[in-house]
Amino acid sequence: MSVKLKQAKAPKNEQPLAVLLKEVKDAAAYCRNESEQHFVEKKIKEKAGLIAVNQYERMLFFVAPPEDKEGYWLREFYRKKGFELAQIIRSEKLESLQLCTTSEEAQPLLDMSEGLLLASYSFDKYKSDKKAQQSVFKALVIAHEHLKKKAVEELENLVEGTFYARDLVNEPAVSLNAEQLGKSLKKLGKEADFKVDVLGKDKIKALKMGGLLAVNTGSIDPPTFNVLEYKPDNAVNKQPYVLVGKGVTYDTGGLSLKPSDSMVGMKADMGGAAAVAGAFLAVVKNKLPIYLVGLIPSTDNRPGGNAITPGDVITISDGSTVEVLNTDAEGRLILADALVYAKKYKPELVIDLATLTGAAVAAIGKEGCVMMGTASEESRKQLKEAGNETYERLVEFPLWEEYRDYLKSDIADLKNIGGRTAGAITAGMFLKHFTDYPWIHLDIAGTAYLDTPDYYKGKNGTGAGVRLLYQFLKTLVKK
Structure with missing residues (x-):
């Protein structure tokens, strides 16, 4: 700064x-x-x-x-x-x-x-x-x-975390592929003093992360699965709060290729990953007494090589089979593996952040984020209040059981798109399939990257999610 x-x-x-x-x-x-x-x-x-x-x-x-x-x-x-x-x-x-x-x-x-x-x-x-x-x-x-001096230092560290997230989002894809993102996270962890493990392709194969591997088949660059961990001795929680961030470093849409004008700004498709990393930086530097884990699956999504095709069936790491009908609905595939991986922690709560759907943008624009999940009403209320305090406001969408029918496949356990209607919700319902713990999904597609300036949020990468997550986690510490 x-x-x-x-x-x-x-x-x-x-x-x-x-x-x-x-x-x-x-x-x-x-x-x-x-x-x-x-x-x-x-x-x-x-x-x-x-x-x-x-x-x-x-x-x-x-x-x-x-x-x-x-x-x-x-x-x-x-x-x-x-x-x-x-x-x-x-x-x-x-x-x-x-x-x-x-x-x-x-x-x-x-x-x-x-x-x-x-x-x-x-x-x-x-x-x-x-x-x-x-x-x-x-x-x-x-x-x-x-x-108080502590309040000034807290603000400085929070802004630094937001700037780190903005830098990641603004970095061109040519200089920030999945491996380079992993190196950046490793460097950040070393500087701020939290643990970062970057799992390479061999380990990802061993973990049978079929969603992440499938999206990566069109790329010449290997994927990474990044695990961030901060566990201070005075942590108020025994089981971790887990933050999951979508890390698609560039999204062409794969073989379901986006129109050229829709590809502009797609380097920002790792805005969820950036939010998790920026929040980690703020939490660690401000020494919040909270056990925190971050999971960032990362790859680019391209139509080259042996790219997955519409109609393919892939297997996620929990054994669920998915019929891929649109390769541009790739974020939910890599998040599925991350949400399955989160089960090993028996987490207190999992929050995933992703620039996931255009439907979320169509519904509420850049003025807020779409939220849904299975966490307690108290947790959802606290997160909404944190959204109000930081002015990263949240609009909760329902996860009615009927939306599960939108994802029924003729040949697999589920398909990766639900049709024209309720697109943001069916994306959330897809993710829900891979959870068995309290969980909240945040679709930040409208807020992570802006084409025109918006006050202090600026233009291009905004760092959306960093301040929201920090405020929420700070609230949990004070419970």
Whole structure:
């Protein structure tokens, strides 16, 4: 992360400053004269959310107290104001900024800092002139008397985890195949101090992971199955929480080839894997006392070599046979093997994340994620609340037993697609077949990669899922 996050008891007068106002009258303490004060009060009456005052020696910004926001809406309001500040910082070429508030509550400062830091992300690895791309902004100082150092460090680590996930998603497929993803995860585990085992093709064959092997048959690059594990001595859970991430490094659709315009952005089809890795980084660096396992099956999906064909029957590692009627419904095949593998842990809960279906995008767009599963109502409620707090909102779809009929095959135990209707749900129902533990499925197809900028989430890889998972796991620790 290029921006250094710092803290102070109080702001310094000579440096650029943004003030979160609790009440309108609080602005007077920062204004140099009545003219400035009247200007600020006038802008607040006009509902201007972010007010800039040029005091010549420094830039001064005020964030007016919102009248119609509360709860998680208020947290998102401040994140978006952080994004607006980031835009001004770029245009004004500011090197640093202080944030303070006239309230005793420090959380709005953290939320605004989160939005600002997330908006500072850039992926310039392949730019020839990197200096031209880099911002001069280097330091963000949060000034609050009661702010704890641990809260600042926690935010910094969470943003770092989100940036790691964004980097993975934005990396071109030519330089991030399954083996290279495994190497990146190994390096991450070594740096952050958690265990990573990268299982190669021979081990995958020995485990009879027919879904992962079948999808990989069209590729010249071998698959990997990546196992991440973090088990601190003070873990609050004996059985692990397991995170499963779809790691398709590029998806052409296989022999059920996508149209060319639908292939743009398909390097992001490992957004679920990126979310799991980024969440691991945040959890480990913030030392959450939780036993956590991550499972990432990875391959690309191409139409070359001996690629699977529509009509083929494959066998998943639990012995279930699957009639493959569409090779572009490949994510669920590799996730099936991962969900079977998760059984060995007798997990407390399994959450899988995948850019799985266009049907999820069609249903709710980029505004949220589709959720379904068999976990307890309490667990599902906690995850939804975490989604609200991070503004990675979840919409729960049903898994009514009738949807199982959509997947009936004439020649196998089930088929890998269910037809035109309820596509996101039948994909979830397919995954459910391979679980015998509390389980939640998150379809992040609409949120993991964006064609147009969306506030602090930016454009291209968003790191969707990292903040959501971290907030949820943090909640479990505090139960």
